Amino acid sequence: MPEKKEILRGAEIFCRALKDEGVKHLFGYPGGAVLHIYDALYKQNDVEHILVRHEQGATHAADGYARATGKPGVVLVTSGPGATNAITGIATAHMDSIPLVVFTGQVPRKMIGNDAFQEVDSIGITRPCVKHNFLVNDVKALATIIKKAFYIATSGRPGPVVVDIPKDVTADSCEYEYPENINMRSYSPVIKGHPGQIKRASKLILSAKKPMIYSGGGVILGEASKELTEFARILNYPITNTLMGLGAYPATDQQFIGMLGMHGTYEANMAMHNCDVLVAIGARFDDRVTGDLEKFCPYAKIIHIDVDPSSIAKNVPVDIPIVGDVKHVLKDLNKILNSAKNKLDENRNELELWWKQIREWSSIDCLKYDRTSSIIKPQHVVEKLWELTNGNAYITSDVGQHQMWAAQFYKFDKPRRWINSGGLGTMGFGLPSAMGVKLAFPNETVACITGEASLVMCIQELSTCLQYGTPIKIINLNNRYMGMVRQWQEFFYSGRYSHSYMEALPDFVKIAESYGHAGIRIEKSGDVENALKEALSMKDKTVIMDFITDQTENVYPMIASGKGHHEMHLSSERELA
Amino acid sequence: MKHIISLLLENEAGALSRVSGLFSARAFNIESLSVAPTEDPTMSRLTLVTTGSDAIVEQITKQLNKLVDVIKVVDLNEYEHIERELLLIKLVAEVKEDHDAIKRTVDTFYGRIVNVNDNLYTIEITDTCEKIDAFITTLDDRLILEVVRSGASAISLSDKAIQS
Numbered sequence: 001m002p003e004k005k006e007i008l009r010g011a012e013i014f015c016r017a018l019k020d021e022g023v024k025h026l027f028g029y030p031g032g033a034v035l036h037i038y039d040a041l042y043k044q045n046d047v048e049h050i051l052v053r054h055e056q057g058a059t060h061a062a063d064g065y066a067r068a069t070g071k072p073g074v075v076l077v078t079s080g081p082g083a084t085n086a087i088t089g090i091a092t093a094h095m096d097s098i099p100l101v102v103f104t105g106q107v108p109r110k111m112i113g114n115d116a117f118q119e120v121d122s123i124g125i126t127r128p129c130v131k132h133n134f135l136v137n138d139v140k141a142l143a144t145i146i147k148k149a150f151y152i153a154t155s156g157r158p159g160p161v162v163v164d165i166p167k168d169v170t171a172d173s174c175e176y177e178y179p180e181n182i183n184m185r186s187y188s189p190v191i192k193g194h195p196g197q198i199k200r201a202s203k204l205i206l207s208a209k210k211p212m213i214y215s216g217g218g219v220i221l222g223e224a225s226k227e228l229t230e231f232a233r234i235l236n237y238p239i240t241n242t243l244m245g246l247g248a249y250p251a252t253d254q255q256f257i258g259m260l261g262m263h264g265t266y267e268a269n270m271a272m273h274n275c276d277v278l279v280a281i282g283a284r285f286d287d288r289v290t291g292d293l294e295k296f297c298p299y300a301k302i303i304h305i306d307v308d309p310s311s312i313a314k315n316v317p318v319d320i321p322i323v324g325d326v327k328h329v330l331k332d333l334n335k336i337l338n339s340a341k342n343k344l345d346e347n348r349n350e351l352e353l354w355w356k357q358i359r360e361w362s363s364i365d366c367l368k369y370d371r372t373s374s375i376i377k378p379q380h381v382v383e384k385l386w387e388l389t390n391g392n393a394y395i396t397s398d399v400g401q402h403q404m405w406a407a408q409f410y411k412f413d414k415p416r417r418w419i420n421s422g423g424l425g426t427m428g429f430g431l432p433s434a435m436g437v438k439l440a441f442p443n444e445t446v447a448c449i450t451g452e453a454s455l456v457m458c459i460q461e462l463s464t465c466l467q468y469g470t471p472i473k474i475i476n477l478n479n480r481y482m483g484m485v486r487q488w489q490e491f492f493y494s495g496r497y498s499h500s501y502m503e504a505l506p507d508f509v510k511i512a513e514s515y516g517h518a519g520i521r522i523e524k525s526g527d528v529e530n531a532l533k534e535a536l537s538m539k540d541k542t543v544i545m546d547f548i549t550d551q552t553e554n555v556y557p558m559i560a561s562g563k564g565h566h567e568m569h570l571s572s573e574r575e576l577a
Numbered sequence: 578m579k580h581i582i583s584l585l586l587e588n589e590a591g592a593l594s595r596v597s598g599l600f601s602a603r604a605f606n607i608e609s610l611s612v613a614p615t616e617d618p619t620m621s622r623l624t625l626v627t628t629g630s631d632a633i634v635e636q637i638t639k640q641l642n643k644l645v646d647v648i649k650v651v652d653l654n655e656y657e658h659i660e661r662e663l664l665l666i667k668l669v670a671e672v673k674e675d676h677d678a679i680k681r682t683v684d685t686f687y688g689r690i691v692n693v694n695d696n697l698y699t700i701e702i703t704d705t706c707e708k709i710d711a712f713i714t715t716l717d718d719r720l721i722l723e724v725v726r727s728g729a730s731a732i733s734l735s736d737k738a739i740q741s
Contacts, residue, residue, distance in 0.1 A: 123591060128602050132645040135590070152645060186587055186648040310639035313632070 005177055010139045010170035011040035014103070017146040019046040020178040023074050025065060025439055026050065027058040031078025032118060033105025036170040050439065050468055053460035055082050057432040059089020060458065063098050064433025067419045068394055069440045070223065072099040072153050079105040080118030083164075084125065088426060091129035093160040095423025096244060097221055099153040100160035101146075102126075108168040109137065122164045131159030139172035144179055151182045156189025157308040158221055189307065193324030193332060201279075201303045201320045202336040206343045208277035209350040210299075211237040214260065216289075217244030217422065218282020218306060218326050225249070225415040227330035228281060234337045235344065236351065238358055240268040242283050244422040247412035252391070257358060258367075261289040262559050263404045266366035267358055269557075269565035272297055274357075280304045282326045285315040286423070295564025305329050366557045366570060367408055375550045376525050378402060378477040382409035384529050385447060385475060388536060393445040394419065394437045398430035398454030401483030402475075404555045406449040428457030431474065435461055438470035445536065447473040452546075453482045453502055462515035465542045473535050474544045476508055479551045487554045512544035521546045579608070580634050581660060581731045583739055584623040584641060585648040588614055592646040596623060599644065605629065605637050609662075609706070609728030620648065626706065626729050649739055656733040663727040664688075664702045664709045668720045671696070675720060686712045697722070705729075 008016065014037050018026065027050045030038045041049050052058040055077045062073025073093075077086050083104040093100045104126075107116040123135050132152050134145045142165070149161040205211065213235075219228050225248045232239045232255055239249050240260040249256055258265030260272055269291075272278070278300040283289070290296045296316055304311075304318040305326055312321040322329055337344075369379045382405050385393070395410055396419040397403040403420055412418045419437060421429040434448040455476055465472060477483075485500040509519030518541045522531045528547070535543040556571040569575075586592050593612055600607045608626040615622050627637060634652065641650045653660075670676045679698050683690055688702035702712055706729050713724065733739065 124594070127591075127595060127598055137590075184645075187645050308643070310636065310643050314636060317632075 005175040007173050008176040009036070009040070009173045010142055010165070011036040013139070013142050013174075013176050014146070014165070014170065015040045015044050015047065016176060017143050017178055018074065019044070021146070021150050023047050026074050026076055027052055027062045027065075027436070028076035029055050029058060029078065029082060031082050031105060033079035033107060033167045034076060034082075034170075036167065037076065037103075037105070037165075049076075051464065052432065053463050054458065055085035056088050056428060057435075057458050057461040057464065059086045059093065059100065059102065060426075060429050060432035061436035061439075061461070061464075062100055062102075063089060063093045063429075064396055064419050064436030065440050066093070066098050066100060067433070068416050068437040070416065072101055072150060073436065075100060075102040077102070077104055078118065079107055079122070080120045082118075083120055083122040087126065087129065088428075090126055090160045090162065092421050092424045092426040092429060094129045094131070096217060096421065097158050098160065099158035101149045101153050102160060102162045104162060104164045106135070106164045106166040109166045110168075112166065122162065126162045129160070130162050133162035133164065135164045136166065136169050139169050140174045142169065143176060144182075147179045148182050148184070152187065157218075157311075190309075190323050191325045191328055193305070193322045193329035195332070197320060197322045198329060198332050199336065201322060202333055202340070204277055204301055204303060204320060205235065205279060205333075205337070206340055206347070208237070209347060210274060210276040210354045211235065211279070211351075212271050212275035212277070212300070213237050213239040213279045213281065214242070214272065214283055215239065215245045215248055215281040216242040216283025218284075219245055219248040220415045222282060222307065222326040224282070224327035224330055227327055227334060230334050231330050231337070234334060238271055238355070240264065240272070242286070242289055242422075243407055243420070245283065246407060246418045247415045250413040251411035252413055257362065259407055260565075261286075262291070263408065263555050263557070265362075266364050266557055266568055266570065267361035269559065269568055270361045271358055273565040275300050278302045280318075281330070282306060284311045287315075290315065291559045291564050291567075292562050295566070297565075364570070366568075369553075373550065374525050376522065376528060376547050378405050378479070378547070378549045378553055379409050380525060381475060381477060381528055381532075381547050381549070382406055382449060384532055385449070386410045388529070388532050389445050389447070393417070393447050394434075394441065396420065396430045396434040396437060396446070396448045398448075398450045398457075399425045399427045400451055400454060400485075401479075401487060401553075401555050402449050402451045402454070402477040404484075405477070410449075427454040430454060431458050431472075432461045432464075434472040434474075435465050435468075435470045438472050439468065442470075445473070447475055449475045449477065451483055452476055452478040452480065452505055452508070455508075456506070459511065462512070462517060462542065466516040469540070471538070471540050471542045474542070476544060476546045477549050478505075478508070478546050479549045479553070480505060481551060484555070490554070491560070508544050508546040512542070517542040517544065519544045519546065521548070523548045578630075578634075579626060579628050581653040581658070581729055582625050582627060582638065582641070583651045583653050583731060584625070585615070585739065586612070586621045586623050587646040587648065588619050588621045589646060592621070593623070595644050595646055596625075596641065599640055600627075603636075603640060605633065609726070611728035611730055624728070624730050651733070651739050653731050653733060656735055658731050658733045660705050660729050660731040661703050662706050662709050662729045664700075664704075664712065665725040666700050666702075666713070667722040668698045668700060668716065669696050669722050670698065670720065678717070679720065682712065682715055686715075688712070
């Protein structure tokens with residue numbers, strides 16, 4: 001006798017499917033179109049719902065959760081404004097290829113298109129910023145669509161998937177069966193790299209005299225840090241990471257020569273400019289990384305490994321493209337390289353000369369800043385945080401100067417510890433994403449390095465932090481300016497600081513206290529370390545540390561737009577010969 | 578250079594807008610687009626004509642391939658193929674010479690007069706896009722009342738079908 005399947009309502013199917021998918025946390029905000037679902041959530045204990053205070057916070061929190069754990073972040077919002085508020089977070093995840101599954105409520109099917117209350121075309125509005133989206137037209141399709149959504153979000157090049165569920169579908173009933181596997185004729189990501197291409201690449205890699213490894217966020221998403229580290233170590237080649245790739249290779253290792261790009265290190269950018277073979281791994285040649293494309297890596301043959309064929313040769317022509325999962329491709333490459341050590345010995349002298357050159361570039365100490373200042377230097381705060389957390393904290397950030405200082409001065413030795421909006425550059429990301437990370441890892445130190453302009457963009461989530469007991473440490477590098485806007489206005493607009501000064505700022509200590517947290521205001525450089533120690537010792541408290549920092553400090557070094565990697569600007573006091 | 582790209586698409590609501598949205602979002606050129614279901618009603622065939630450098634057309638095919646509803650993408654320029662577009666056009670003859678010119682031009686282009694109503698001629702031509710362009714430019718602008726073009730359809734002459 002065939003097993004009799006349960007008949008469930010759409011709302012119950014939603015909850016059961018999440019359970020069967022292994023979802024532990026759901027970030028959401030209720031509203032009319034999702035009330036049936038919220039009623040079903042009330043009656044179950046498998047999935048913990050985290051009530052955010054704004055839907056943007058839900059998507060960022062789920063995003064932070066996903067970046068830190070590698071598991072998909074899951075969001076539930078209502079129709080109309082619930083969906084539109086979530087868009088910024090969805091687009092943020094899309095630009096950085098983060099797996100999210102976002103459920104949006106929709107008005108009942110018969111009202112779609114009638115300009116009903118809280119109706120918006122969520123499918124249309126999210127289409128350009130999702131990997132895929134679904135409108136559920138029939139309760140019988142719901143379980144399969146949820147399975148497909150998780151499969152698409154997490155496979156190949158990951159990304160956000162939106163599932164739009166009309167209210168009446170959540171009231172309808174049908175037999176529940178959650179599919180074990182999904183097979184889609186229109187979607188099958190490539191995993192193994194082409195063996196011929198891998199062989200060609202290994203030959204070129206071994207022939208290099210001035211090699212360079214440039215790896216990005218794809219290595220972290222593809223869980224390939226171990227393979228990348230082995231790859232670099234076999235070869236003893238210099239390696240740089242993109243902003244999104246930090247932590248994929250240990251930053252304290254001597255082969256690591258810093259981040260590259262607009263605010264990358266001098267040595268990384270000079271090595272890019274002068275290399276003869278460039279191995280790009282899980283990176284997408286973003287404009288903040290390449291500088292002027294006309295001047296990009298003029299002497300290099302380029303190998304590019306990426307799971308997404310459309311990333312290859314999009315901005316920069318490539319000599320040897322390899323489409324495949326980075327972990328698989330690197331494993332295959334390492335196997336070949338391990339058995340070709342004698343070939344490496346042949347080039348040892350050239351490689352030594354190349355390293356000598358790179359060490360000379362490093363000796364410029366491009367990240368130098370005034371360590372004697374009594375005014376708080378933001379770099380000093382990040383450096384101290386790194387020391388006091390032994391480089392082991394999860395660090396989220398917002399967008400701007402503080403983000404660059406975090407990337408430059410917090411040396412990430414492990415993947416998934418550096419959580420920032422690299423692609424979309426979303427202010428307001430830091431606080432909710434830190435909350436998401438802390439939920440995933442309650443015993444780890446989670447700090448949000450932010451600035452006063454970014455922090456206030458999603459400050460309402462302090463309330464969520466209190467409700468769910470997610471004690472995060474907020475490092476507010478408060479320079480009373482939108483720092484990066486101010487920096488560009490100083491450099492490129494003759495110091496006309498148009499609307500970049502934050503007048504009438506709140507008292508951040510009182511804000512922290514009014515939300516039930518702790519606040520510390522730090523005004524002198526000498527107090528930085530003790531304040532950080534104090535905050536870190538308050539294990540159960542969310543703490544806002546309001547560091548009153550040097551207003552004139554700029555992020556250096558810098559490649560201005562239209563310049564190449566070899567045309568870096570070191571600082572206002574120092575110019576290159 | 579002109580490229581004809583043939584797509585197999587899941588026949589689902591919104592699939593077409595994923596394709597057209599991609600072209601506008603990435604500033605790709607689109608000259609014509611035609612779409613209809615295939616012998617398998619779950620799949621649609623979409624034929625689109627675009628222009629761009631090799632690098633841009635490579636990006637177009639890659640980006641199209643990335644769309645989850647797209648089953649197969651083929652740049653027909655890489656195959657021997659035939660291309661056809663349907664033109665429906667209304668022409669108005671004002672003087673006797675116009676009637677002659679219309680009939681002569683339609684004959685020259687192997688077209689068909691499908692309806693005549695006093696001075697109004699409705700004409701059908703099926704040919705390559707270039708031939709249809711040529712037909713329209715050959716006619717005196719003064720004669721043309723309305724032009725409707727289907728956009729190109731194209732099929733490879735290979736013994737294999739473009740299938741999923």
